[in-house]
Amino acid sequence: MIVxxxxxxxxxxxxEWFPRLRKATEEQLKKWRFIxxxxxxxxxxxxxxxxxxNLLH
Numbered sequence: 001m002i003v004x005x006x007x008x009x010x011x012x013x014x015x016e017w018f019p020r021l022r023k024a025t026e027e028q029l030k031k032w033r034f035i036x037x038x039x040x041x042x043x044x045x046x047x048x049x050x051x052x053x054n055l056l057h
Contacts, residue, residue, distance in 0.1 A: 003055060011055055020048045 001021070003011040015022045021029065024046045035042045040051045 003052065005052070013055060018048060018050065020046045 001013045001015055003013060005011065021043070024043070028043065028045045031045055032041050032043050034040070035049065036051075039053065040049055042049050
């Protein structure tokens with residue numbers, strides 16, 4: 001997974017860090033939405049939330 005930040009940075013994130021994402025189907029991975037005014041990403045079907053701030057630490 002690659003996260004593109006507003007400042008132009010790209011963060012490659014291994015799916016291995018998130019077991020639910022790793023086990024999800026490609027179709028499930030495509031069904032995401034921003035949460036918290038763009039501060040995170042949510043996948044309803046696989047019950048996963050990722051905070052962008054936490055990825056930067």
